[in-house]
Amino acid sequence: MASPTIKLNSGYDMPQVGFGLWKVNNDTCADQIYHAIKAGYRLFDGACDYGNEVEAGKGIARAITDGLVTRSELFIVSKLWNTFHEGPRVGPICQKQLSDWGIDYFDLYIVHFPVALKYVDPETRYPPGWSGESGQIEFSNAPIQETWTAMEKLVDGGLARSIGVSNFSAQLLMDVLRYARIRPATLQIEHHPYLVQGRLVEYAQREGLVVTAYSSFGPLSFLELDVKQAVAAGPLFEHPVVKSLAAKYAKTPAQVLLRWATQRGLAVIPKSNDPTRLRQNLEVTGWDLEQGEIGEIAALDCGLRFNDPIGYGMYVPIF
Numbered sequence: 108m109a110s111p112t113i114k115l116n117s118g119y120d121m122p123q124v125g126f127g128l129w130k131v132n133n134d135t136c137a138d139q140i141y142h143a144i145k146a147g148y149r150l151f152d153g154a155c156d157y158g159n160e161v162e163a164g165k166g167i168a169r170a171i172t173d174g175l176v177t178r179s180e181l182f183i184v185s186k187l188w189n190t191f192h193e194g195p196r197v198g199p200i201c202q203k204q205l206s207d208w209g210i211d212y213f214d215l216y217i218v219h220f221p222v223a224l225k226y227v228d229p230e231t232r233y234p235p236g237w238s239g240e241s242g243q244i245e246f247s248n249a250p251i252q253e254t255w256t257a258m259e260k261l262v263d264g265g266l267a268r269s270i271g272v273s274n275f276s277a278q279l280l281m282d283v284l285r286y287a288r289i290r291p292a293t294l295q296i297e298h299h300p301y302l303v304q305g306r307l308v309e310y311a312q313r314e315g316l317v318v319t320a321y322s323s324f325g326p327l328s329f330l331e332l333d334v335k336q337a338v339a340a341g342p343l344f345e346h347p348v349v350k351s352l353a354a355k356y357a358k359t360p361a362q363v364l365l366r367w368a369t370q371r372g373l374a375v376i377p378k379s380n381d382p383t384r385l386r387q388n389l390e391v392t393g394w395d396l397e398q399g400e401i402g403e404i405a406a407l408d409c410g411l412r413f414n415d416p417i418g419y420g421m422y423v424p425i426f
């Protein structure tokens with residue numbers, strides 16, 4: 108089964124369902140990508156920070172060599188890490204990431220966080236992570252406008268077909284839209300029933316950006332990281348509202364959560380190792396919840412955010 112696509116403001120079509128690469132182990136990454144392509148996935152959501160772009164590229168290369176897919180049928184996403192926000196750093200790091208993947212353009216390249224950190228030479232430490240040499244957060248003075256202007260040059264130079272942002276607030280998005288020569292095509296944000304962010308989603312969609320939801324299953328992804336709030340929050344899969352809708356539609360709770368997002372026009376990027384779940388997660392577009400049911404799920408909102416630098420012990424209060 109293949110995912111339907113969504114038209115971006117750049118004119119390109121983006122698969123609505125993709126495969127996220129965060130916490131995908133280096134030793135299994137190539138195989139996971141290969142199997143995901145076999146299962147029908149075409150979009151892969153990577154990042155410098157995930158530390159697995161070389162392995163991801165190997166999986167892609169094997170799938171292309173074996174004739175499963177062509178490069179032009181794939182939609183490869185990567186992200187600019189915080190330590191490369193200064194204008195002159197953007198082109199070279201994007202080039203390095205492309206070479207890690209073994210490709211010559213990204214379908215979408217995203218500013219990972221609205222946080223500029225002091226440059227770290229990739230020869231010294233890669234991926235650089237959040238802390239500087241001192242073990243503390245070391246900020247850089249690069250404004251987002253400088254970073255965005257350099258992102259636009261990636262499109263001019265053919266290194267990225269579309270560019271986008273992640274973890275941006277509506278205020279910051281408003282600012283970017285004032286000066287953008289090339290508008291962000293997508294906004295990637297944490298989005299699940301415990302963190303609905305209705306105003307931000309509506310604003311981005313009104314402005315013609317496609318919103319991509321990450322961590323669609325809420326706390327589940329953060330249990331392995333021991334994020335306190337995730338352990339305290341009840342599992343979404345067990346929530347009576349989600350469970351009863353799953354029973355009504357003969358779907359899994361995971362599918363209900365993904366459909367709740369895709370039916371409102373968002374893209375989703377879950378990952379799984381399990382062949383059955385891989386297939387399930389792709390089957391989240393061809394059936395509908397009722398409008399009232401979409402509202403019932405949205406009513407679970409309690410502003411509970413799991414992917415917050417503060418939660419990882421870093422004083423970067425962006426949210």
Ligand code: NAD
Binds near residue numbers: 219323362
């Ligand atoms: P996820 O959507 O991958 O889900 C987390 C867990 O759900 C996984 O451990 C998986 O085993 C399990 N799972 C998947 N499908 C299932 C199913 N059908 N039934 C039961 N369990 C299932 O969560 P995530 O990794 O937090 O987010 C997805 C992707 O979003 C990431 O891989 C990454 O690409 C992206 N992301 C981006 C940011 C950002 O700052 N931009 C932050 C976090 C994640």
